[in-house]
Amino acid sequence: MSQKKGIGKTALITGASSGIGQELAKLFAQDGYNLVLVARSVETLHRLSEVFEMNYGTEEVLVIEKDLSEEDAARDVYEQVKAKGITVDVLVNDAGVSTYGKFATETDWETEKSLIHLNVLTTTLLTKLYLKDMVARNEGKILNLASLVSITPFPLQAVYAATKSYVWNLTQSLVNELKDTNVTVTALMPNATDTDFFNKAGASDTLVTEMLDDPAMVAKDGYDALMAGKPKVVPGGIKNKAFEVMAYTMPQEMLASQMRKFNTPKQQVKEEAKSSGLAIGIGLAAVALTGIALAALYRNASWSDKLQAQYQYGKAKYKAGKAYDQVKHAVSEVLA
Structure with a gap:
């Protein structure tokens, strides 16, 4: 039996009551970590605490009931943990929410303000407070929940995508700042993952909900990357890796249109598909195949091979762009 890595260490996990956060908490418990679990659903957290203690022998679980969208919530959590004399070795910023609808006319500002506070301000302050402690000890790890939409437009969840872009950018900047330390x-x-996220956002009937990933898989890939000190991880197989490549290479107008389609009610997509014919599907399939090929190449390619791949991509992008022009009008009509 392998030695548990987390014996004597503590992981603090926000949004631990469900979804990816709960799966991450389980992995930390299995690895011997003590836990600080933060969420609004305190009853769920207490039940989890009992399960972890019974199944994995977790020695200490501190449950903190907190709405992290509130002013000074991050500092309050930090002070509560500090008052208990707990050293946080790993911080997981998982808590996050979204809202659904057209930004100009359908979404509510108070809801969006709360979303920004949770996804951006709380994440930033928790990171700052604990990162300072970790750098002083020259030891520690932080996992920030970004998203694949942190590198794409996401019409109808525009503010959510913008906050995740912030988290992505902040994280990669910190990776560079910390490169001479033992903190990662x-x-x-x-x-898109099979959690209660889309239901809470009011987007439970959108097309993307038919193609959801397993939260346990997402958590495991994230946990492994965190432990290895990697700057980022895209969970899942070649499909998601190809999606990442496409996000960096597809024309932004076309990418925004496709993301809008994913975020459109399923019945509306079906009705529009009947009138748009096969052109859109063929064009997107061509780009998808290009992305898959690039992703497969990049996985094991040498530096020189990657330069060659970028050159080949340039030619492929030109051809894809011509195909895109042919279907641009149809796409605009369907997704406008």
Whole structure:
């Protein structure tokens, strides 16, 4: 039996009551970590605490009931943990929410303000407070939940995508700042995942909900990357890796249109598909195949091979762009 890595260490996990956060908490418990679990659903956290203690022998679990969208919530959590004399070895910023609808006319500012506070301000302050302690000890790890939409437009969830872009950018900047220390920061970039996220956002009937990843898989890939000190991880197989490549290479107008389609009610997509014919599907399939090929090449390629791949991509992008022009009008009509 392998030695548990987390014996004597503590992981603090926000959003631990469900979804990816709960799966991450389970992995930390299995690895011997003591836990600080933060969420609004305190009853769920207490039940989890009992399960972890019974199944994995978790020695200490501190449950903190907190709405992290509130002013000074991050500092309050930090002070509560500090008052208990607990050293946080790993911070997981998992808590996050979204809202659904057209930014100009359908979404509510108070909801969006709360979303920004949780996804950006709380994440930033928790990171700052604990990172300062970690750098002083020259030891520690932080996992920030970004998203694949942190590198794409995401119409109808525009503010959510913007906040995740912030988390992605902050994380990668910190990776550079910390390169001469033993402290690491990792961005977890999942695709759409089978949690209560879309239901809470009011987007439970959108097309993307038919192509959800397993939260246990997402958590495991994120946990492994965190432990290895990687700057980022895109969980899942070649499909998600190809999606990442496409996000960097597809024309932004086309990418925004496709992301809008994913975020459109399923019945509306079906009705529009009947009138748009096969052109859109063929064009997107061509780009997808290009992305998959590039992702497969990049996985094991040498530096010189990657330069060659970029050159080949340039030619492929030109051809894809011509195909895109042919279907641009149809796409605009369907997704406008």
